[in-house]
Amino acid sequence: MITNKASTGSLSTLTTLFSASFVAALLSANIGMAAEPYDADKYGPQEPIIWTTPTKAIFSHSTHTMDAGLSCDNCHDDIFPMEKGGTAKNGDFTMKSFKEGKYCGTCHDGSTAFDSSTQCGSCHFAPDAPIVFTSPVKAVAFDHSIHVEKGKLACEACHKEVFVMKKGSIEGADQSAPADGDKRKYLEQIHNRYCGTCHDSSQAFGYLTRCTVCHIGVKGYDAMQSDSLKKDSDTGKKKH
Ligand code: HEC
Numbered sequence: 001m002i003t004n005k006a007s008t009g010s011l012s013t014l015t016t017l018f019s020a021s022f023v024a025a026l027l028s029a030n031i032g033m034a035a036e037p038y039d040a041d042k043y044g045p046q047e048p049i050i051w052t053t054p055t056k057a058i059f060s061h062s063t064h065t066m067d068a069g070l071s072c073d074n075c076h077d078d079i080f081p082m083e084k085g086g087t088a089k090n091g092d093f094t095m096k097s098f099k100e101g102k103y104c105g106t107c108h109d110g111s112t113a114f115d116s117s118t119q120c121g122s123c124h125f126a127p128d129a130p131i132v133f134t135s136p137v138k139a140v141a142f143d144h145s146i147h148v149e150k151g152k153l154a155c156e157a158c159h160k161e162v163f164v165m166k167k168g169s170i171e172g173a174d175q176s177a178p179a180d181g182d183k184r185k186y187l188e189q190i191h192n193r194y195c196g197t198c199h200d201s202s203q204a205f206g207y208l209t210r211c212t213v214c215h216i217g218v219k220g221y222d223a224m225q226s227d228s229l230k231k232d233s234d235t236g237k238k239k240h
């Protein structure tokens, strides 16, 4: 009994110590305006909207309403339906439409808000797992984190011109050898078009110098597969 009372006492001391706004700040995902509970009628849904197809993208209501001062009817229902996934049903929820001034591109045109053909990383996510190409040769590994975190490259450095933001575009590209059968010229072409735009011995190590850094081979591929299996079960544990 006594211990019970003591613990209730210390609990109330704790709540006094941690002011209401501090507790609210802890509970609220919005660090900026934490004093009041989040008002979804005023600011829209608190949870960000995340689309996963054809690629992953994120939209936050609070940064648009609370921070940028927009009201619901700036977007609803002329630009977007008030239903997650509703826009995708039109079949043209794409970067091309944005460039033509639709959807996010209504404002993200470089004057009302930052241009949607810049800062891809504000709305998209780089994959955590390395991308492994298996065709025509097995296996070439590409790791986003080396390039984005260590190399400090912006997404646009690659995704505007060199690579489609979708796995498989290199493998799907025309890689047929030239008619004259010049193997060396052909290899130069294929490397220059992609990784070699930077791996030219000046911006990054040259592709002619260290083949096996990229070409990890069948053995490297197998090691990577069992590695990522391990990682998957690790994250599974962390989540719950
Ligand atoms: C800058 C544009 C913008 C503004 C401003 C905006 N919204 Fe939205 N809202 C969206 C987008 C984008 C979606 C998702 C539509 C989709 O997936 O097709 C959405 C979806 C919604 C949904 C559906 C969520 C769900 O899970 O289905 C609700 C509810 C909503 N908005 C309420 C509001 C309210 C309330 C306001 C004003 C306080 C507001 N929105 C302001 C862009 C906006």
Ligand code: HEC
Residues within 6 Å of the ligand: 057, 058, 059, 060, 063, 064, 068, 070, 074, 075, 079, 103, 104, 105, 106, 107, 108, 112, 113, 114, 122, 123
């Ligand atoms: C009605 C105009 C409007 C529309 C439509 C709109 N935005 Fe924005 N957005 C803004 C404004 C204004 C800002 C703040 C100024 C800036 O960052 O350039 C902003 C900022 C942002 C930011 C930066 C937020 C931050 O501070 O980190 C992201 C990310 C973003 N918008 C994503 C989207 C996405 C995704 C869509 C489409 C689903 C969208 N926006 C549609 C007006 C709009």
Ligand code: HEC
Residues within 6 Å of the ligand: 051, 052, 053, 054, 055, 056, 057, 058, 093, 094, 095, 096, 104, 108, 115, 116, 117, 118, 119, 120, 121, 122, 123, 124, 155, 156, 159, 160, 164, 165, 166
């Ligand atoms: C203002 C936010 C925003 C910015 C900035 C942005 N995107 Fe998007 N992007 C979206 C949204 C929203 C979608 C549609 C929903 C989805 O695919 O998840 C989309 C879809 C896509 C798609 C699939 C559909 C299509 O158009 O083929 C690709 C690929 C893509 N973006 C690449 C990029 C690249 C590359 C950049 C930078 C040059 C970029 N995006 C910048 C919000 C943005």
Ligand code: HEC
Residues within 6 Å of the ligand: 055, 056, 120, 121, 124, 125, 126, 127, 131, 142, 144, 147, 148, 153, 154, 155, 156, 157, 158, 159, 163, 164, 165, 166, 167, 168, 169, 170, 171
């Ligand atoms: C140094 C070049 C480079 C940079 C920088 C880069 N990427 Fe990529 N990205 C690639 C390559 C290569 C692929 C695979 C393309 C292929 O398979 O043809 C890819 C694929 C992707 C995919 C598709 C993954 C899948 O499974 O379909 C997404 C999403 C993506 N990148 C997002 C990003 C984002 C977001 C950034 C910035 C934060 C970024 N990338 C920066 C080179 C880059």
Ligand code: HEC
Residues within 6 Å of the ligand: 140, 141, 142, 143, 146, 147, 151, 153, 157, 158, 162, 194, 195, 196, 197, 198, 199, 203, 204, 205, 213, 214
């Ligand atoms: C936009 C420029 C750019 C493109 C395109 C690019 N890289 Fe890189 N890469 C870099 C930079 C910068 C570094 C870090 C500096 C260095 O190692 O020389 C790097 C580092 C690497 C490393 C690490 C090297 C090490 O010593 O650990 C590998 C592996 C790699 N890239 C593979 C690739 C592959 C595979 C592709 C094509 C799918 C590619 N890169 C495309 C710029 C690029």
Ligand code: HEC
Residues within 6 Å of the ligand: 133, 134, 135, 136, 137, 138, 139, 140, 170, 171, 175, 187, 190, 191, 194, 195, 196, 199, 206, 207, 208, 209, 210, 211, 212, 213, 214, 215
């Ligand atoms: C910066 C990364 C990188 C380096 C370094 C690199 N390659 Fe590649 N290589 C690639 C990519 C990406 C592909 C295309 C995807 C695939 O084939 O899996 C490719 C494809 C190839 C192909 C297949 C072409 C075909 O159609 O048969 C050969 C052969 C090849 N490389 C040989 C080499 C040789 C030899 C070296 C060293 C002198 C080298 N590569 C260095 C990234 C690299």
